[in-house]
Amino acid sequence: MDNSLDQSGSKAFFLDRDGVINIDHGYVYKIEDFEFIPGVFEACKIISQAGFKIVVVTNQAGIGRGYYTEQQFNELTSWMVEQFEQQGVAISEVRFCPHHAESGIGRYKQECFHRKPNPGMLLTAAKNLNICLEQSVLVGDKYSDMFAGANAGVEALFYVTEAELEVKKSDFFIRCQSLHEAVTLFFD
Template sequence: MSLKKAAFLDRDGVINIDHAYVHTPEEFTFIDGVFEACRLLQQAGFLLIIATNQSGIGRGYYTEDDFQKLCQWMKERFEENGVRVDDIFFCPHHPEKALPAYRMECDCRKPKPGMLLSAQKKWRIDMKSSLMVGDKPGDMQAALAAGVGTRIFVGKDGLCCPEPIAECTHTARNLLEAAEIMVGKFK
């Protein structure tokens, strides 16, 4: 069985506008071009895997059940737009600002690579041919630590192109520009 390539996507700031601790459909606003970007990536053979820190769970702002309900709602919006989200990995932990059950140093909270490595094992992913799109340095650090070959640093909420950082391989304004970079690489 051959290895697959994946597009690892951060959620808040990459897929949706980051209103801080988004956990209901009413708070969730898709960033322009997200569905088109994900269709391009899927057509190029990438699995779509969301990897998101969700310390709002650990802080008690919302529950894991609230998060799962929002994920289901989000996946349904993707499906309505011809896109399949293959998997969602999340970290509810925080080392300091969390309820006791979630207060811990873990290997899944970005910038650590645990979510990406779990996805690699579950889906048999070739990390070198994979992609990470994120709007925070921690996204790029996690991807580099996991061996993800292409790491595209995008502007928060798709508003502007950020300055490059050492851990990224490219910068782009938003997920659509990032997808266009990747699709261009594989033509």
Template sequence: MKKALFLDRDGIINVDFGYVHKISDFEFVEGIMDLCRYASDMGYEIYVITNQAGIARGYYSIDDFNVLTDWMIKVFKKEDIAIKGVYFCPHHPEKGTNDFVVSCKCRKPEPGMILQAVKEHELDVNKSVFIGDKLSDMHAAEAAGIHNRVLVASQYHDNSTAHVHRVNNIKEAIAFLS
């Protein structure tokens, strides 16, 4: 079984400006390419695990998300970094304007997206790492059995009792890849 680096998107791969869905608004977080290149060199397969409630809220469509995602993957590829899969949840349990306003098992803090990737790609959660900027990322990773969880400081609330590695920026997360 393979080890994986699971990454949240907004706040980890790109600067979180809120509901980023256009290429013109997408700004890569400083250090993300270095982190991913190092992870690849260490034998990790890279997967993106992202809530996209903007779809439920009607801010953008799945097609808009896919256009941005395809572009993002191509930028990584130009840097010789392979993104093996992108898993997204378009749902929100309460807020929205369409059929995606539902409770689900994929929206973080639920582990559904991670478990789907693990099953589809035969990944070993015991050797894997999850890097995110919200406690919901950490809870999803924990529920999926990932012990190596890295929380990057962000504007979101951090419950200091959560058992995670804390770093100030994405560059510091490299220390938790082995």
């Protein structure tokens, strides 16, 4: 792949949070429950050194369901970003969607263009940061991540799964076992 920056905009790695950056323990919102996946900092250093921005895009239906608040999410997010900074990695933006059409409560019970598989979070980040989506990469651990990337026009999609990997490439995404492996495959 030609991974050099083009002049029409910067490139980004869009990363889902739970299952890509941290172990998905289900509705993680406390620092003491946040466990970075091994190799995540090293992978993000490679991404940054290659000139890509790092953007976190995460559905947070736990907010919509009333399990935790936006303030609690923001406090954890600030801490997470600081951990990356301490490792010499800049997170350009964190986008989240707290809505859930079926299980949300109050103002959070709604269809939302930003909730993956919809592309809203990626499109907003691309506009804010002048990102060329076609030259960018998305790494996620759910099909909704893959569809959000495809719906936004991201061509390099990596699906993180612990399942045995017989066939790495599907019709429109590549299976891998971690962010670190996705980065290795992309830059190989």
